Amino acid sequence: MGIPILAVQETKRKTDNEAEEWYFPGELLEGWKFMGTGTSEKVGGVGFILGPGVKNVEIIEHAKSVWNRIFSIKCELHGLKLKITNCYAPHEGYAASTKQKFYSQLKTCRKQVDKTKTGKNDKKILLGDFNAELGSMDADEYNEVCGKNIRRGTYMSENGGMLCDFARQFEIQLLNTHFSSKIR
Numbered sequence: 542m543g544i545p546i547l548a549v550q551e552t553k554r555k556t557d558n559e560a561e562e563w564y565f566p567g568e569l570l571e572g573w574k575f576m577g578t579g580t581s582e583k584v585g586g587v588g589f590i591l592g593p594g595v596k597n598v599e600i601i602e603h604a605k606s607v608w609n610r611i612f613s614i615k616c617e618l619h620g621l622k623l624k625i626t627n628c629y630a631p632h633e634g635y636a637a638s639t640k641q642k643f644y645s646q647l648k649t650c651r652k653q654v655d656k657t658k659t660g661k662n663d664k665k666i667l668l669g670d671f672n673a674e675l676g677s678m679d680a681d682e683y684n685e686v687c688g689k690n691i692r693r694g695t696y697m698s699e700n701g702g703m704l705c706d707f708a709r710q711f712e713i714q715l716l717n718t719h720f721s722s723k724i725r
Contacts, residue, residue, distance in 0.1 A: 545592035545618055548627040548668035552577045552586045560591065560598055576600070578612045587612045587627045587669070594618055601626075601657055607646045613654050621664060624654050628669035633698055644703050651711055667713060673700040675715075683708075687715050 560574040576598065577588020586609045591598065601613035601624065613626040628647055631639050654665060674696055675687060686708035708715055 545594050546616075546623075546625065547590040548587070548625075549577070549590060550587050550627070550629040550670045552588045574598075576612075576614065578609055587629050589614060589625070589627060591616070601654055603650045603653060604646075607650060610643060611647060611650045613650060615657065622660050622662065623664050623666060624657065625666045625668065626650060626654055628667070628671075630669065630671045630673070630700055630704075632672040633700060637699065640700060640703060644707055647707065648710070671700060671704045672698075673704045674698040675701045675705065685709065686713065 560576045562570075562574060572593030574591045574595075575588060576591065578586030589612075596617045598614055598616045601615060603611055603613065610630075611626065611628045613624065615622070615624050617623070628650075631643055651667070675683075683705040686705055704715070707713070
């Protein structure tokens with residue numbers, strides 16, 4: 542597919558903070574690695590599948606309380622230095638307080654990423670499953686954070702509002718929503 546870095550959620554794979562060779566049952570994928578936060582088959586985590594061209598991978602440490610939901614690395618790809626955070630937001634069925642706690646923790650983690658030793662041209666990328674629906678933007682309230690590729694429906698979920706507020710606070714441009722949901 543030509544994707545050298547893939548963010549994955551609900552990994553359910555035990556890891557020990559080291560990149561490990563990536564394989565499908567019985568088939569090693571030459572040069573591909575997995576890094577992630579999964580702790581058991583029952584508790585899913587987040588992580589990255591890294592292609593052979595990804596170099597100098599380091600974990601950016603976050604508090605253990607966010608371990609299954611937020612994971613950040615520093616790496617280099619084609620000479621470009623990247624700081625990438627992958628996260629998995631609680632879905633709409635969770636209490637508002639749980640979702641607010643997640644975004645509070647994400648803000649803390651984002652600040653930690655910002656503080657890590659950096660070069661002038663390092664790029665910061667935030668990926669993940671935000672379980673958000675973006676819509677109901679009659680007043681174009683979030684135009685400064687919603688890119689032109691965002692599919693806007695008629696419904697804005699609570700997670701959608703929290704994601705847009707987070708993006709506005711950190712001056713992040715939302716580039717794309719990969720999976721579409723049914724229009725309400």
